[in-house]
Amino acid sequence: MWKYLIEKEFKQFFRDPMLPRIVIVFPIVMMLVFPFAANMEVRNINLVVVDNDRTDLSAELVEKCTESGYFRLKEVCSDPRKAQEMMDKNTVDAILTIGQGFSRSIVTGDGFPVGIKVNTVNGTKGSIGSQYLSNCIMLFMQSHSDGGSSLQDASSGAVIDAAPKYYYNPYMDYKVFMVPALIVIAVTMVTGFFPALNIVGEKEAGTIEQMNVSPISKTSFIVCKMIPYWVITFFMLGMCLLIAWLVFGYVCKGSLWGVVLFTVLHIMVTAGLGLLISNYSENAQQAMFIMMFFVLIFMLMSGVFTPVSSMPEWAQAITYANPLRYYADAMRSIFLKGSSVADVWYDAAGLLAIGSAALTWAILSYRKTS
Amino acid sequence: MENVIEIHGLTKKFGDFTAVDNISFNVRKGEIFGFLGANGAGKTTAMRILCGLSIPTSGGGTVAGYDIVREPEKIKRHIGYMSQKFSLYSDLKVWENIRLFGGIYGLSDKQIASRTEEMLSGLGMEEVRNSFVSSLPLGWKQKLSFSIAMIHDPRIVFLDEPTGGVDPETRRRFWELIYEATSKGVTVFVTTHYMDEAEYCDRVSIMVDGRIEALDSPGELKRIYGVSDMDAVFRMLAGKARREE
Numbered sequence: 312m313w314k315y316l317i318e319k320e321f322k323q324f325f326r327d328p329m330l331p332r333i334v335i336v337f338p339i340v341m342m343l344v345f346p347f348a349a350n351m352e353v354r355n356i357n358l359v360v361v362d363n364d365r366t367d368l369s370a371e372l373v374e375k376c377t378e379s380g381y382f383r384l385k386e387v388c389s390d391p392r393k394a395q396e397m398m399d400k401n402t403v404d405a406i407l408t409i410g411q412g413f414s415r416s417i418v419t420g421d422g423f424p425v426g427i428k429v430n431t432v433n434g435t436k437g438s439i440g441s442q443y444l445s446n447c448i449m450l451f452m453q454s455h456s457d458g459g460s461s462l463q464d465a466s467s468g469a470v471i472d473a474a475p476k477y478y479y480n481p482y483m484d485y486k487v488f489m490v491p492a493l494i495v496i497a498v499t500m501v502t503g504f505f506p507a508l509n510i511v512g513e514k515e516a517g518t519i520e521q522m523n524v525s526p527i528s529k530t531s532f533i534v535c536k537m538i539p540y541w542v543i544t545f546f547m548l549g550m551c552l553l554i555a556w557l558v559f560g561y562v563c564k565g566s567l568w569g570v571v572l573f574t575v576l577h578i579m580v581t582a583g584l585g586l587l588i589s590n591y592s593e594n595a596q597q598a599m600f601i602m603m604f605f606v607l608i609f610m611l612m613s614g615v616f617t618p619v620s621s622m623p624e625w626a627q628a629i630t631y632a633n634p635l636r637y638y639a640d641a642m643r644s645i646f647l648k649g650s651s652v653a654d655v656w657y658d659a660a661g662l663l664a665i666g667s668a669a670l671t672w673a674i675l676s677y678r679k680t681s
Numbered sequence: 682m683e684n685v686i687e688i689h690g691l692t693k694k695f696g697d698f699t700a701v702d703n704i705s706f707n708v709r710k711g712e713i714f715g716f717l718g719a720n721g722a723g724k725t726t727a728m729r730i731l732c733g734l735s736i737p738t739s740g741g742g743t744v745a746g747y748d749i750v751r752e753p754e755k756i757k758r759h760i761g762y763m764s765q766k767f768s769l770y771s772d773l774k775v776w777e778n779i780r781l782f783g784g785i786y787g788l789s790d791k792q793i794a795s796r797t798e799e800m801l802s803g804l805g806m807e808e809v810r811n812s813f814v815s816s817l818p819l820g821w822k823q824k825l826s827f828s829i830a831m832i833h834d835p836r837i838v839f840l841d842e843p844t845g846g847v848d849p850e851t852r853r854r855f856w857e858l859i860y861e862a863t864s865k866g867v868t869v870f871v872t873t874h875y876m877d878e879a880e881y882c883d884r885v886s887i888m889v890d891g892r893i894e895a896l897d898s899p900g901e902l903k904r905i906y907g908v909s910d911m912d913a914v915f916r917m918l919a920g921k922a923r924r925e926e
Contacts, residue, residue, distance in 0.1 A: 312784060312785055312787065314784065315780065315781050315783075315784025315785060316781075316784075316785070318781075319770065319773065319777070319781050322772075322773060322777065323770070323772055323773070326772050327772075516768070516771070517764060517766035517767070517768045518768045518769070518770055520734070520764050520766075520768055521762070521764065521768040521769070521782075522785075523734055524732050524733065524734060524757055524760070524762040525757060525782070525785045525786065526754060526757045526758045526785070526786065526787075527785050528754075
């Protein structure tokens with residue numbers, strides 16, 4: 312029996328005017344566009360300098376800041392009110408104020424009259440911008456204290472040099488961080504939401520009734536419906552990995568079998584969810600709304616875009632119920648760090664727990680009879 | 682005579698609403714049993730219970746020898762069902778639909794192939810074998826649905842308003858298929874709104890507000906109510922209905 316049902320699903324899939332195209336285009340767009348667009352790196356911070364010192368040293372500081380590549384120098388002026396006005400009008404993001412007597416105090420070591428003002432309407436840009444800016448000033452300070460000037464004496468004793476070393480993603484490349492996460496999103500779409508829409512579609516067409524009066528068991532019907540999507544998912548996964556390698560030069564650091572295993576576990580979860588959605592909706596519109604709800608929560612609470620650890624505790628607690636959290640974490644660990652399945656066993660446990668709960672609920676709520 | 686359907690005290694409630702109210706009847710092997718009633722009288726609900734699609738609130742019975750409450754899955758092997766709504770896969774071709782349903786009912790590839798030839802030539806539909814079902818005219822779709830419902834040689838075939846929306850000539854040809862089936866010993870259980878079709882049945886029951894108000898052969902019913910056609914019988918009985926659609 313299965314042979315005929317699977318054959319039917321494949322035929323219907325490839326005859327659908329949209330689905331085959333989505334499956335090809337979606338990963339390509341996702342892998343080629345999202346890593347660049349969904350970029351958290353901050354560049355091109357517009358800077359205005361209020362230079363009250365006007366010496367070689369203050370000019371050197373300004374140069375230090377601009378040569379970092381993160382800042383775009385808009386203007387050097389001497390009127391702080393003008394600078395403030397520029398910030399109010401949103402033409403600049405940061406103001407660097409160099410106080411009078413800047414060069415003298417460097418030589419004498421009497422404090423450091425430099426002020427930073429940052430526009431934090433965009434919080435991320437603001438905080439990262441101020442970090443960059445203070446880094447530049449630090450570097451400038453160091454280069455001048457190394458010269459054996461009085462600065463070092465003034466800064467009273469030991470200068471602690473804390474230089475972070477970045478592991479696994481040494482250049483803090485956001486793209487490499489996003490690639491595994493995007494695979495997570497694609498897999499969730501194809502294995503969870505497409506089959507749900509498919510089942511609801513059969514409900515609407517009335518064809519499911521014809522299946523329900525046949526001796527075919529409900530499990531066979533559903534499993535046969537999902538198998539093609541599973542096959543297609545692995546095709547898509549391969550495509551994503553290939554694009555990551557060809558375009559970005561990223562290869563999976565860990566074993567591909569780990570990736571496959573976690574994908575299978577995640578499919579178990581999404582299959583359950585998809586079935587649940589289709590059980591509780593009578594038409595495609597309802598199903599879409601339920602999905603929209605899940606998609607938003609799943610994405611925002613998964614750590615795909617923002618780290619879970621920086622969420623408030625109550626929100627962190629919610630993420631434990633989110634399958635995407637585990638799958639995304641496992642995929643990133645395996646892909647970027649080369650973790651083995653044993654290293655991320657807790658992710659596997661989380662997926663298994665949610666998956667069996669969702670599947671059990673789905674099967675209990677799915678009925679051939681009413 | 683052997684009964685293939687025996688129903689007693691069948692009731693189905695949806696909340697406060699009693700869709701089917703304590704009905705009892707038997708259907709004999711090989712007969713055409715007309716199951717009539719106005720819209721909302723409870724026909725489809727009752728039929729869904731007989732097909733194992735719905736569990737009765739109380740009462741019970743057997744279909745093809747199996748209990749409708751305890752063994753609905755066994756019933757499904759021995760019945761064919763054609764729903765009111767066209768329910769073949771419109772994005773599959775004619776032969777693909779035949780193959781799918783043949784496969785579901787456990788026919789082998791070889792059996793499916795020979796059944797397909799037989800069916801297509803019987804229906805005169807050889808030239809549309811490779812057409813998508815969605816492109817067929819309604820009358821053809823209905824004939825194809827009926828033949829596919831019969832693909833596994835069921836003992837009983839349930840037809841829920843099989844000829845809705847087609848012209849009298851197409852309906853007449855559809856009924857030829859029904860007669861052909863009964864000549865092979867298949868029992869036909871059919872709901873309809875067309876009273877000329879009711880005349881073709883061996884026996885008819887008329888449901889009003891969830892209850893069976895009359896059950897006999899068309900000739901006997903006409904005699905009892907002293908009218909000349911089934912249309913008048915139906916209107917006399919259905920006119921008593923309290924329930925709106």
